[in-house]
Amino acid sequence: MSGAGEPPAISRRDVLRGAALLGGLGLLAACADQPTPSGAGTATAAGGITVTDQRGTTLTFDRPVTRIVTLPMPAASLAIAVDASAEHVVGMHESSWTAIRDGILGKIFPAATGVAHDVAGQDFTPNVESILALRPDVVVQWADQGTGIIAPLENAGLKVLGVTYGTQEDLDTWTTTFAALLGKPARAREMIARSDAALADVKARTAKVAGGSPKVLYFNRFAAGLKVAGPKTYNDFYIRLVGAENPATGPAGVQGTGMVGVDVEQVLRWDPDVVLLGNFDGAMPDDLYRDPVWAPLAAVRTRRVYKVPLGGYRWDPPGQESALMWHWLSHVVFPADDGATLRDRVRETYAFLYDYRPTDDDLAQILWSAPNHGSAGYGQFDA
The missing domain is CATH 3.40.50.1980 (Nitrogenase molybdenum iron protein domain)
Known part of the structure; x- marks a missing residue:
């Protein structure tokens, strides 16, 4: 354009x-765990x-x-x-x-x-x-x-x-x-230090709560042709970070790397426990819940389909709010009441990044609270 x-x-x-x-x-x-650039x-x-x-x-x-x-x-x-x-x-x-x-x-x-x-x-x-x-x-x-x-x-x-x-x-x-x-330059050092600390927090939580290695599948595209995150993607990194597995990178995974096109039959064979819908098209959880094609999917049967949050930038790829994505996904995959809520983390992060304290309405927009409301466990992110 x-x-x-x-x-x-x-x-x-x-x-x-x-x-x-x-x-x-x-x-x-x-x-x-790669070194901070110098x-x-x-x-x-x-x-x-x-x-x-x-x-x-x-x-x-x-x-x-x-x-x-x-x-x-x-x-x-x-x-x-x-x-x-x-x-x-x-x-x-x-x-x-x-x-x-x-x-x-x-x-x-x-x-x-x-x-x-x-x-x-x-x-x-x-x-x-x-x-x-x-x-x-x-x-x-x-x-x-x-x-x-x-x-x-x-x-x-x-x-x-x-x-x-x-x-x-x-x-x-x-x-x-x-x-x-x-x-x-000091601003960068503080941003990276905070990201590193958040990574350590998520790793510690993963060691404490993760179990069973649920299958989590990320859709980069859904509404007009299916594309999933394959090997060598940031999405695969954070799926593994929180203690889950990405079926698109397993033994029966996709050929190639990056975002790879797949068909419905392949997704049904993988039968993921959790489905993540990215912010690169307009697909929402109800698009799967209402479509009989997806009815056999474990993630649909248990209503574990989630729209990835959209904040200062999309939380799907690496960005200044990636630490929030790690925390969000950790709690989506393994819900538990174990410390600071995600809403508190968003508010504190936004105060640091943007000198702004999000309102409850802002948080509902960022977290896609309405589209995700019918998905299992999403009430943990409510006000």
Whole structure:
């Protein structure tokens, strides 16, 4: 979507139905025990900033950047979280913009809904003319989608930060690099430390409550063709993290890696105990509960189908709210009253990331409380 005109009104459900090419990028495996990145950004003796992007290209700046254009869709919300402000993101992909406009970040940072969003097409081909008009200090662009989407920007004299994505290590690198660019390196260290602490908490809970290795299947796409998270996906990482197994990566799993297309018969053979519906289309639990095709599925018989939460960004892939996804999934798979509620965690995390305390209505929106209301155990997340 590269047109400069204002898009038609899009509902939150429509955003999910049509948003994201990201799920089709085949998110790579995450190993959350990978080391925190170092050297992603440094301040020079003269007060300037040097960063090395994920292509290995070194960029230098005389001062912290104040005008950022982000083309990869998760980058806009992460930059806002790192900055605790929407002041310095001046352009973003249209799918990033619609998610912010119709989601919680649009409420927290109303100015973000006025950010230019005609900067790239759905295939991330940059609209160089529109980007130049924004006078950015730096443009964030995919580094692994071919040189054709970076070269036009660099040929126009723009500084391009090339990024890759899919693992916890990538996320930590983005966080460190964005914080360096913005002149806030301590912010990255605190964000990563909090994520590391949350990971330790979830691992400790898994050791305490996990049992039986229930089968959990994540659908990246459901409404128009089935795609599940196969080997080397972030989704497989957190399914295993909470003590479950992903049938799509087991002995009878899919061929290939990333998000893989499957048919109904394959899913029925796997017979997952829990089904997760991602935020890359508009599928909801009732779509399975009401369809006789899915009636034999264990997850349908026991009403254990759940829409993944949607906060400052989708909780499905790696992002600034991934620790909340880990806690949410741990309690979905193994419900128990064992400490701070998820609602408390969301409120505390949002206070840190966005200087905002979500209301009960906000939490109902983030957690998809209404669509998930008929699913087993979801009352544990009620106010």
